[in-house]
Amino acid sequence: MTEGARVPAERKRRRPTSSGVVLSADLIVDTARQLIDAQGAQAFTVRKLGAALGADPSAVYRYFRNTEDLLLALADRLIGESMVGFTRTGDWACDLRDLCLRAYRSALRHPQIAVFSTVRVTGRPHERRAVDTGIGLLLEAGFDEATAVRHYHTLIDTALGHAAVDAGFLRLAPAQRTADEQAWHAAYGDLPAEEFPSVHRVREQLPLMAGSAVEPALDLLIAALRAAR
Incomplete structure (x- = not known):
């Protein structure tokens, strides 16, 4: 996993969203990168990320503790x-x-x-x-x-x-x-x-x-x- 944080095993499992998308830390980071590239960091929200993923925004927090945890994972990916x-x-x-x-x-x-x-x-x-x-x-x-x-x-x-x-x-x-x-x-x-x-x-x-x-x-x-x- 790219975020480098110690995440409990149950949060590491890939979980399908209601729209059928299988979430993973990598998919979340990739989608966040696309959103920020397109709209800028100041416009980025977990709500927008959830919409882009076709998932409830709260699903992101099964993989990342908070928004900062996600952004640090993205920075490390680069x-x-x-x-x-x-x-x-x-x-x-x-x-x-x-x-x-x-x-x-x-x-x-x-x-x-x-x-x-x-x-x-x-x-x-x-x-x-x-x-x-x-x-x-x-x-x-x-x-x-x-x-x-x-x-x-x-x-x-x-x-x-x-x-x-x-x-x-x-x-x-x-x-x-x-x-x-x-x-x-x-x-x-x-x-x-x-x-x-x-x-x-x-x-x-x-x-x-x-x-x-x-x-x-x-x-x-x-x-x-x-x-x-």
């Missing part, structure tokens, strides 16, 4: 999906970069879920495995225990911080996203050199600000880690 296909190459720095970008890209595939998935600690199986993998890579690189933890914290929070920002951008209306992207040329391109000398000097490069900074940020950090060994 971590697990981000790790699918991850393989070590023998280069600890490249593997750390890949690990962090996988977490970032998972959040960007589900920007509505990133509202909570980027800021919560699930404490569940997939997150445990990801944390163990990341810290393990740093230990193998030769960092001591405390330094490995600090560096992992810095790297993963950088990736998730950028994910939260970039997911927020994706949640904007299309017209807002276009306006923000164009502002780097329209609002900054013609600023006078005498008043804004630095901006004027780099005006042709300012559209780069419209893209994500996650990869340059990770590259800077990982280059520093290589040098610190």
